Amino acid sequence: MGLRYGIGPEIVRDLNFSIAPRSFQFLTGPSGAGKTTLLRLMLLSLRPTRGTIRIFGQNSAELRNDELTALRRRIGMVFQDFRLLDHLTTYENVALPLRATGRGEGTYRTEVIELLKWVGLGDRMAASPTVLSGGEKQRAAIARALIVRPELLLADEPTGNVDPGLARRLLRLFVELHRLGTAVVIATHDLHLMDQFSFARRLVVGDGRVTIYDGVS
Amino acid sequence: MIEIVAEIPRAKNALPAFSRNVPLIPANSVAGRALVVVVAIMTFLACLTAGAALLVAKASQEWRSDVLREVTIQVKPLTNDDIETLVAKAATVAAQAPGVASARPYSKTDSERLLEPWLGAGLDFSLLPVPRIIVVRMRESSAENLARLREALARDAPEASLDDHRIWAARLGMMARAIVALATALFALVIVALATAIGFATRGAMAGSKEIVEILHFVGAADAFIANEFQAHFRRLGFRGALIGVSAAFAFFLGAAALSSWWANSPGGDEIAAMFGAFSLDGVGYVALAAVGAAVSLLTGYLSRSIVLKDLQKLQ
Numbered sequence: 001m002g003l004r005y006g007i008g009p010e011i012v013r014d015l016n017f018s019i020a021p022r023s024f025q026f027l028t029g030p031s032g033a034g035k036t037t038l039l040r041l042m043l044l045s046l047r048p049t050r051g052t053i054r055i056f057g058q059n060s061a062e063l064r065n066d067e068l069t070a071l072r073r074r075i076g077m078v079f080q081d082f083r084l085l086d087h088l089t090t091y092e093n094v095a096l097p098l099r100a101t102g103r104g105e106g107t108y109r110t111e112v113i114e115l116l117k118w119v120g121l122g123d124r125m126a127a128s129p130t131v132l133s134g135g136e137k138q139r140a141a142i143a144r145a146l147i148v149r150p151e152l153l154l155a156d157e158p159t160g161n162v163d164p165g166l167a168r169r170l171l172r173l174f175v176e177l178h179r180l181g182t183a184v185v186i187a188t189h190d191l192h193l194m195d196q197f198s199f200a201r202r203l204v205v206g207d208g209r210v211t212i213y214d215g216v217s
Numbered sequence: 218m219i220e221i222v223a224e225i226p227r228a229k230n231a232l233p234a235f236s237r238n239v240p241l242i243p244a245n246s247v248a249g250r251a252l253v254v255v256v257a258i259m260t261f262l263a264c265l266t267a268g269a270a271l272l273v274a275k276a277s278q279e280w281r282s283d284v285l286r287e288v289t290i291q292v293k294p295l296t297n298d299d300i301e302t303l304v305a306k307a308a309t310v311a312a313q314a315p316g317v318a319s320a321r322p323y324s325k326t327d328s329e330r331l332l333e334p335w336l337g338a339g340l341d342f343s344l345l346p347v348p349r350i351i352v353v354r355m356r357e358s359s360a361e362n363l364a365r366l367r368e369a370l371a372r373d374a375p376e377a378s379l380d381d382h383r384i385w386a387a388r389l390g391m392m393a394r395a396i397v398a399l400a401t402a403l404f405a406l407v408i409v410a411l412a413t414a415i416g417f418a419t420r421g422a423m424a425g426s427k428e429i430v431e432i433l434h435f436v437g438a439a440d441a442f443i444a445n446e447f448q449a450h451f452r453r454l455g456f457r458g459a460l461i462g463v464s465a466a467f468a469f470f471l472g473a474a475a476l477s478s479w480w481a482n483s484p485g486g487d488e489i490a491a492m493f494g495a496f497s498l499d500g501v502g503y504v505a506l507a508a509v510g511a512a513v514s515l516l517t518g519y520l521s522r523s524i525v526l527k528d529l530q531k532l533q
Contacts, residue, residue: 087243100438106523
């Protein structure tokens with residue numbers, strides 16, 4: 001698989017790898033190497049200019065819009081810049097994926113409140129993202145990705161805006177999610193953090209290619 | 218010593234109001250307010266044209282009904298017979314004809330007064346063979362009754378001739394239909410202009426809400442869900458605009474009705490009343506204006522939904 005923007009050079013090329021169900025991996029490499037691009041390809045928000053992506057057993061090039069929507073409901077994404085909606089409260093942001101499926105507010109209220117408490121935002125439910133700290137926004141973004149209990153979680157630098165202590169706590173949260181059955185891909189360039197989770201596979205992006213290092217059992 | 222006491226507002230941290238679903242497309246934006254103004258103006262213009270068409274259509278029906286119910290018998294003093302006798306005879310024949318409600322002869326003075334605008338006052342009309350008029354009111358306008366009246370006059374009062382104003386009524390009707398057609402065309406143009414403005418506003422809102430649309434896609438929202446959100450957003454804006462426009466149109470027609478009744482006794486009042494009736498819409502008219510407002514509100518939502526759905530198909 002390869003991808004280029006317009007007539008420019010290929011950002012990523014000759015990629016050939018798979019993410020196994022219930023696996024845990026870091027996606028790493030220097031800034032600008034194409035980590036975010038790879039995550040967006042996995043989220044199907046970008047289409048490869050050559051080659052194919054097979055996701056949950058389906059060829060992404062052959063997906064209809066409704067099938068694409070159904071697949072995205074099985075994926076949770078944590079963006080580097082959080083991408084929370086400022087005119088909604090933290091609670092409404094976290095509930096958004098459930099609301100988007102057409103569920104009534106009464107049917108998911110308890111789940112959302114419990115998850116918000118679990119990520120330590122129980123007392124910030126009514127706050128607008130504009131008044132949240134970087135760490136709180138990060139946790140809200142993570143909660144939004146987790147609320148649908150995704151089969152695949154993609155996180156782009158989820159610890160980039162938080163202090164080392166919180167970063168470790170967030171990572172433990174992802175590990176816990178992995179144990180519950182979710183495949184996790186975390187993009188980061190924090191080597192120290194990766195070293196603390198040596199069991200994780202590492203996908204190292206460089207020069208548009210990916211080199212894979214299996215984790216230590 | 219200066220002591221500063223800062224109180225951190227806690228309202229932001231209070232439990233949210235869970236009972237409502239906040240609109241995902243922010244309600245208050247500059248583009249949104251501009252659209253409310255455009256919809257308000259367009260709705261007002263649409264209501265004006267619709268109201269004018271209704272007024273003219275109603276007035277035209279009244280004119281034609283009045284004109285066709287009234288016919289005129291003219292008695293010309295062409296023989297040496299006494300004109301008063303001929304008039305009385307023709308009036309009697311007319312009054313006895315089927316379908317006639319009344320036959321009122323104009324007196325000699327009345328007939329002469331009809332000529333005053335053209336010949337001036339103070340003229341000695343005894344030197345002129347002034348024809349005499351009998352105004353006949355029919356119970357209902359029917360060609361059969363008119364034919365019988367014409368026959369009766371030809372048989373029993375041959376000096377009298379009947380004028381049933383049908384040509385005049387036909388011209389009035391044609392003019393009224395032309396005015397109604399023009400108002401309908403203007404109404405259609407206003408609606409087309411409104412639809413175009415909604416199209417621009419929707420695409421503007423979509424461009425302004427690109428981030429929201431992207432996030433909604435990423436969290437698994439279907440195109441129909443996003444389109445519903447835009448539809449609800451524009452229906453709300455459309456409703457606000459339409460409400461303002463319809464209210465302004467109500468105020469205009471109510472004000473016009475009050476003014477026309479105030480002018481009714483002035484010299485120009487007769488002409489205005491002849492053209493637009495009493496210049497007041499009836500209950501059906503106001504219901505029609507409210508229906509225009511409701512239709513504009515629904516049209517705004519529906520159009521934006523179809524535009525959003527079409528654009529989302531290209532986006533994914």
